[in-house]
């Protein structure tokens with residue numbers, strides 16, 4: 001019986017602003033995955049209908065033991081309610097856990113997408129790190145913080161202050177971590193070096209240029225890494241994590257990024273933890289969502 005229990009199939013879902021990533025998870029491995037579109041102007045009703053249809057089709061023929069849903073936004077964890085989501089602005093006070101649970105009659109968990117990523121990494125690393133932080137460097141900057149094997153709910157490191165009166169952030173404030181370390185932040189930094197030729201630049205193109213030793217691209221990444229090091233040093237001195245795992249599109253710069261970040265960081269912290277790029281990449285959120293039930297509030 002025990003062996004059979006361990007190999008149950010769960011459904012993990014990662015809901016972003018433009019895509020819904022969905023996967024069947026067995027023994028922390030994804031055995032089937034899919035990508036679906038979502039629309040910015042979905043309201044509670046149309047979004048819920050859309051999601052239920054996707055799930056229904058995807059799990060047909062499988063016996064699912066639980067559903068984990070990660071979504072960007074502020075969650076009322078105890079109630080399984082999404083208060084609001086920056087990516088899907090028309091969703092308000094959506095009791096998504098209850099709706100999905102009732103419809104499918106399968107136990108369902110709802111959590112913040114960045115929190116899900118931290119849980120995914122925690123299990124991917126076989127619970128080796130009791131204090132683990134994941135930072136997602138994408139369009140936005142997400143944080144998932146695990147302290148002493150417990151998840152800190154709804155952390156928003158991306159909207160803590162990096163530079164007073166700095167760049168304007170998507171949240172309306174100035175100088176947030178995200179306004180420098182999100183992809184638009186990197187482009188603003190690039191503007192200091194590229195001047196007029198900036199129009200079609202993306203972080204990916206900057207990386208391509210940097211690999212070919214383009215000086216302005218390397219300067220952009222160096223400056224970006226400097227800001228990243230300041231941001232990470234605050235996290236490190238506050239939480240003293242054993243490991244920080246970087247995820248998101250910009251983290252695909254891999255060793256080039258780490259090569260710049262680590263020397264800056266060493267000057268700023270008492271103890272330098274491991275700094276790694278995620279191996280799970282975008283699947284971290286799906287793996288984490290199905291493992292959420294194993295966590296309790298800090």
Ligand SMILES: [Zn+2]
Nearest residue numbers: 159169171176
């Ligand atoms: Zn902000």
